[in-house]
Amino acid sequence: MCTYLTEKIAVAGSGKGTAGWIPLTDATVYLDHPQNAPAEHTLNIDFLNPARGPSARVAVELTADSARALARAIEATLDSAPPGLA
Amino acid sequence: MNEALIAETVSITGHDGDEIEAYLARPLGVDSFGGVVVIHHMPGYDGGTKEITRTFAAHGYAALMPNLYHRDAPGASPDDAAAVARAKGGVPDERLVGDVGGAADYLRALEGSNGKVGVIGYCSGGRQSFLAACSLPLDAAVDCYGAFVVGQPPEGMPLKVGPIVHLAPNLSCPLLGLFGADDKYPSPDQVAELDKALTEAGKAHEFHVYDGAGHAFFSVNRPAYRVEAANDGWQKIWDFYGRYLAG
Numbered sequence: 101m102c103t104y105l106t107e108k109i110a111v112a113g114s115g116k117g118t119a120g121w122i123p124l125t126d127a128t129v130y131l132d133h134p135q136n137a138p139a140e141h142t143l144n145i146d147f148l149n150p151a152r153g154p155s156a157r158v159a160v161e162l163t164a165d166s167a168r169a170l171a172r173a174i175e176a177t178l179d180s181a182p183p184g185l186a
Numbered sequence: 187m188n189e190a191l192i193a194e195t196v197s198i199t200g201h202d203g204d205e206i207e208a209y210l211a212r213p214l215g216v217d218s219f220g221g222v223v224v225i226h227h228m229p230g231y232d233g234g235t236k237e238i239t240r241t242f243a244a245h246g247y248a249a250l251m252p253n254l255y256h257r258d259a260p261g262a263s264p265d266d267a268a269a270v271a272r273a274k275g276g277v278p279d280e281r282l283v284g285d286v287g288g289a290a291d292y293l294r295a296l297e298g299s300n301g302k303v304g305v306i307g308y309c310s311g312g313r314q315s316f317l318a319a320c321s322l323p324l325d326a327a328v329d330c331y332g333a334f335v336v337g338q339p340p341e342g343m344p345l346k347v348g349p350i351v352h353l354a355p356n357l358s359c360p361l362l363g364l365f366g367a368d369d370k371y372p373s374p375d376q377v378a379e380l381d382k383a384l385t386e387a388g389k390a391h392e393f394h395v396y397d398g399a400g401h402a403f404f405s406v407n408r409p410a411y412r413v414e415a416a417n418d419g420w421q422k423i424w425d426f427y428g429r430y431l432a433g
Contacts, residue, residue, distance in 0.1 A: 106272055128273050133309070133402065135229050135265045140400065140410050146269045154262035154270045 106130040115147045115158035122156050125149050134161035143167035190214040191243035193236075198252060198292045201284020206256040208289060209236050211243035218300045220325070220431030221293030223286050224251040225307030225314045227402070230268035231255060234407055235308070245424060246433065250293050252285045276310075276347065279317055286318040302431045304359070306423070307332060309402060313347065319361060320353035326430035328362045328423060331401050333371035336379045354383040360390040362426040364419045366399035366412070394422055 107129040115124045126148040134142040142161040149156040162170065178186045193211040200206040209231070213219055222242045226235040231253040242249035254277050259267035271277065290303040304326035307315030312332020319327035329335070336351045361384065365377045372380075374395055384391045396403065396415035403412040404419060 106275075108273065126273070128269070130272065133227075133229060133408070135232075135268070138409055140402070140408070146273070148269070148273065150270070150273070154259035154266040157266055157269055159265070159269065 105132070111147065117156065117158045119155065122149050122152060122158075124158070125151065131164070135159075137161035137163070139163055188215060189244040191240060193240050193243065196250075196292075198250070198288050200252060200288040201281045204257060206285060206288075207231075207253040207260070208292070209239055209251045209253070210248070210292075211240045211250075212248045212296070213243050213246050216246055216433065217298060218433035219246055219248050219298055220300055220427065220433060221290070221296070221303040222247045222249045222427070222431070223289040223293065223303065223305045223318070224249050225282075225286065225305065225311030225318070226251055226254065227307075227309035227311050227405075228268065228272075230264035230271070232264040234405060237406075238308075238404075241420075247427065247431065248293055248296055248299065250289045252289045254282065254285060277314070279314075279347070279350075282314050283318055283321045286314070287322050290322060290324065300431075300433050302326075304328070304427055304431045306330065308404060309333075310347075313350065316357075316361065317350055317353070319359055320350070320356040322358065324359045326359050326362070326427055327357075328364065328426065330364050330404060330419070331366060331369055331372065333401075336372065336376040336383075351380055351383050354380075354389060355387040357384065357387070357389045357391075360392075360426070360430055362422060363391065363393040364404075364415075364422060365393065365395045366401055366403050366415065367395050367397045368400035371401065392422075392426070394419070 111127045113124050124147045128146045144161045147158040196210045197205050198208045224239045239249045239251045255267040255271040259270040293303050302325040305315045305318050306328035308330045312329040313335050315329045316335050399412040399415035402410035403415045
């Protein structure tokens with residue numbers, strides 16, 4: 101689709117990239133052409149730590165169906181957690 | 187033509203006098219040549235677009251692709267740099283024009299240049315090719331499926347780019363447009379609207395809309411690749427640049 105349409109959120113946690121584990125501070129979510137996935141459009145998530153430079157990034161490119169399944173799985177997991185854990 | 191060429195990374199002076207990285211491919215054994223500024227797609231200054239840049243050199247043109255994301259992530263891999271550029275909201279139009287202008291100046295200054303420079307862009311670069319040709323003195327422009335030259339972005343989308351069809355009267359050179367009939371951005375209706383605006387402005391242009399092709403049909407390493415459209419599109423490019431840029 102070729103747009104800069106992007107949802108940006110602040111996150112807290114860690115991710116493992118090419119340089120090992122990094123603390124994560126930001127995430128961007130967008131639907132656009134993937135770099136690598138064999139699909140014309142994918143739901144892409146970049147987990148980032150901009151203070152550590154462009155390579156401090158953990159990237160995923162998911163088909164729309166699998167991205168929705170992931171979102172449901174995350175919500176279901178958090179909803180079913182014992183009280184006080186999530 | 188023997189298709190001999192040399193390709194290298196160079197530094198050029200872009201918008202605001204900034205030194206930015208660029209990929210240059212030049213033909214060897216050719217006395218006089220035209221120039222082509224290659225505008226990469228949104229995924230960035232990547233291997234696929236460098237291959238395209240070399241293809242122009244193999245066909246007798248000096249081709250230069252500025253790294254539009256260089257300022258955002260100097261030295262980073264193309265995909266990481268594209269992610270940074272996206273997070274920052276993309277390439278501002280003013281900066282794009284300055285960088286393409288700097289690339290055009292670099293090409294005109296090459297020994298052997300015939301003084302003619304064209305531009306070509308893919309995906310987001312298609313819109314940027316049109317923008318550059320409406321903002322700079324150029325000799326030929328190619329827009330490969332550029333979205334949002336025409337058409338308001340869908341409601342609710344916080345896009346950083348807006349339509350620029352109103353710039354059509356400023357187009358400085360002939361425009362070749364190559365589009366896919368199955369594309370949604372730009373849609374065939376939007377392509378027709380740009381066609382109409384250029385006709386009304388009295389601007390030389392030729393558009394081709396390929397059946398069975400969508401967005402990014404030139405990308406050989408993506409599922410969007412459509413061999414018939416791409417092969418014919420390349421032929422249209424050689425014919426077009428042959429008329430307006432060739433040595």
